[in-house]
Amino acid sequence: MKMKRIFKTVLLASMILIFANTNISAYVLYPHGYHSPSMTFKNVNLNSLYSTALINAAASWMVGTPASVFLQQDSSSTNTIVAGNYGQSWYGYYQPYTLNSSGEATRFEIRINGDRIAEDLLNGVTIVNTPQSAFAHEFGHALHLDDLSSGSAIMNNNRNREYYFKPTKDDIDGVKAYW
Numbered sequence: 001m002k003m004k005r006i007f008k009t010v011l012l013a014s015m016i017l018i019f020a021n022t023n024i025s026a027y028v029l030y031p032h033g034y035h036s037p038s039m040t041f042k043n044v045n046l047n048s049l050y051s052t053a054l055i056n057a058a059a060s061w062m063v064g065t066p067a068s069v070f071l072q073q074d075s076s077s078t079n080t081i082v083a084g085n086y087g088q089s090w091y092g093y094y095q096p097y098t099l100n101s102s103g104e105a106t107r108f109e110i111r112i113n114g115d116r117i118a119e120d121l122l123n124g125v126t127i128v129n130t131p132q133s134a135f136a137h138e139f140g141h142a143l144h145l146d147d148l149s150s151g152s153a154i155m156n157n158n159r160n161r162e163y164y165f166k167p168t169k170d171d172i173d174g175v176k177a178y179w
Contacts (some may be wrong), residue, residue, distance in 0.1 A: 027155065037179045039142060042079065044080050054073070057135035063166075069143065069175060082109065084111060086115055110139070143174075
């Protein structure tokens with residue numbers, strides 16, 4: 001009986017040590033993000049709704065992330081942000097270009113799909129924060145975060161875009177882990 005109690009105690013202590021040192025992360029790193037945490041981008045003829053959402057999304061990534069993370073609009077940037085009607089089901093799309101030897105993008109384009117946002121509006125979905133959510137998600141890829149299929153992160157493809165339109169702690173932890 002005494003051996004059984006000692007065994008249970010040792011087993012419980014071992015489990016506590018194992019699980020206490022296990023880091024459960026709610027982010028996945030993406031290899032083709034931008035080569036620097038400091039990036040500029042050019043707004044290519046976005047309407048005022050999208051322009052405001054873009055600036056707010058960029059600013060939202062600079063709260064809580066390392067000081068090296070800096071996103072700024074610059075009309076001479078080679079990184080472009082465009083909106084269009086793509087006839088696809090996605091809200092936004094991050095396209096890395098010119099990968100360096102580490103597989104990181106030295107230039108990127110972010111596309112926002114007006115068709116998908118308009119479809120939500122026609123279906124009675126409020127879209128006040130949807131454009132900002134889409135931009136913030138795509139900037140997450142530029143910051144080396146990959147898509148998730150669950151959880152409360154901005155990188156979750158199935159998130160409520162009206163509620164999740166800024167990076168969450170999980171997203172920021174991912175950026176801190178990379179940079």
